[in-house]
Amino acid sequence: MTKRRTQMNLRGFQVFDAVARHLSVTAAAEELGITQSAASHQLRKLSDLLGEVLIERQGRSISLTDAGRRLADSLDGAFDLIEQSAAATIGVNRRMVRLALYSSFASGWMIPALPQFTEKNPDIDLRLIMISDPPEITDRVADVFVSSEPQRRGYWSTRLFRELLVPVAAPQFRQAFARPIPLISSDTDPVLTGKDWEAFAMLNGLEMSALREGAWRCCSHYLLALEMVRAGMGAALVPDFIAFPLMARGEVVRLPGDPVPTGLTYDIQVKYERRNEPDIARLVTWLRSAARRNRHKYGS
Template identity: 35%
Template sequence: MLAHVSLPAVRAFEAAARRGSFRAAAAELNLSPSAVSHAIVKLEKALGVALFERNGRSVALTINGETLMHHVRNAFDELRRGLESISAQGPQLLRVHSAPSFAAAWLTPRLPVFLAQHPGIELRLAAGTDYTRFTSDDFDVDIVYGPVRGDGLATIDLPQETVTPLCTPALADTIATPADLLRANLIHSDNKQVRWNHWFQVNGMSAPAPQGIRFDRSFLALAAASDGLGVALESTMLAEREILAGRRVAPLAGLARDVRYVGHRIVLPSFNQQRRIVRSFVEWLQGSFEVKDFETKT
């Protein structure tokens, strides 16, 4: 069967099926519409089935056409991955998905370093709380917060994060013991794994009734803390730049027990691990973490 089917004919079929038009497929492939039509007719004769329903200038896939398109799309995706994995020519596209707070507070500020070290890479970054399934091939790497969901995935834990109360230097001057937090305005992050009740429990105290300001993203809670709206319980990894700049401090550093845990993980399809561009990003990401302890209020 394959001896009677040419790759250009399959390519014409794929383009026409994807674009829904012989004319659009022809423009994409730099061919004439008649050449695309002829190639598809030849493919249909070789297979003995109709692949398209023709209605004037518009075309639609038949049931057999939809079945073939499913397999052709997967085959072309696999071929593209193979070519990209060994290609060292021209710009290479890296598509990254990330948890929103990690993307905003940690990853984006460091991307200029990565891009400077890898000038041939074109990077696209999207952020969301949804988990990338990779089935649509929209992304190469995901940086997730929390547990990993999905099969056939490679997972790499990022370093442990330290979760501690954070606030402005002025507010920190009013906090000398963990008990002082019982009278403070506490900022809550609803989607965090480590919340105020966990922190108070670790420090042998009962948490106050939930009240104050609530956010659904850590970077919003951190921004509120920087604006002096209260005390946020957040990761020093996500707050690192603000801490180093002196806009946020850990008022109870050395005076209370912090919570340490693995919050973020790199996730990618197992077959993507060997792609040069993906390896470069993962290795850079792992090498970009430095252990920092914030021991004082200033």
């Protein structure tokens, strides 16, 4: 007997899934390669078929209704399952593992350590994917995530390390803090400029007047602050894992003082049912052991 299926608007489900992820009909249409009017038509058709209002318009923005949120959650899992099943069926390379991570973690920690991983795991096709904050944690983006986001429902999580800011400077400033030097703040907001250094001074029982010389030198990212340090522009507080590789090469020096905890942590997140897949498990094990080795090596 021929199997019969109930009528389903699969294209409508696909369009709605994209709209739910972007909260934008325009962005969803661009992702799917269709016009905005075609996407809107599919949404109306799906809403009529289901007899439910799925999205609400609030000026130029949209939001999901309760029914829309329930459908979005269901479709997220369903599409993930379809993609995994299709990949397994048609023989897509299952040795490929996609690792999503922040730019600072990628360039400051992962890239310098990557040769160690590839040497020990030459058969794993590891692909790095940059994410912004807050990231979209889903199988459609990556298989493994390193982020500071709270653990998502349905995901297994393990901690790599907490974020600590350490003072660093170019080698010519090795004797810094014996006299004031220019200080670099990783925030351009006038209200927040220098707050990191104020926390450092308080933690270490120091006076700001004994640390800073001249005006603040500001930037909007730790990676920019580190480049300013390398250019000899002063001292900066940066996450210790970013400073580790440059310290090892003698390009920057660690200045005295206890590190400042930011309250952020870097955690691995993997979908619960995928945590024991061999290649994912190997990557997670290596990440954890590499993090421990770095902590032991640099003593932060």
